[in-house]
Amino acid sequence: MDTTKDAIVGWCREYLADLLGTPVAAIDPAADFDRLGIDSAVAVSLLMAVEERYGVDLPPEALFENPNLDAVADYLRARSAARR
Numbered sequence: 001m002d003t004t005k006d007a008i009v010g011w012c013r014e015y016l017a018d019l020l021g022t023p024v025a026a027i028d029p030a031a032d033f034d035r036l037g038i039d040s041a042v043a044v045s046l047l048m049a050v051e052e053r054y055g056v057d058l059p060p061e062a063l064f065e066n067p068n069l070d071a072v073a074d075y076l077r078a079r080s081a082a083r084r
Contacts (some may be wrong), residue, residue, distance in 0.1 A: 008072075019046075030070050034067070054076060
């Protein structure tokens with residue numbers, strides 16, 4: 001599985017676009033989640049899907065401390081690297 005930042009962001013964008021019923025292009029990876037209309041239920045869904053896909057435990061506060069997809073991808077890559 002590709003765990004580059006671009007791959008993580010791309011997968012997350014597709015996941016959120018599907019959940020929100022919006023085109024992938026409308027999901028700006030640098031936009032804060034609240035600006036994208038992501039509420040806590042969608043955020044928790046994303047968190048669980050990321051954990052399952054990448055096998056990394058992410059605490060819920062990770063989404064608040066990393067409030068956009070670019071930041072989440074960076075966080076996830078750092079956590080993945082620390083596990084190795």
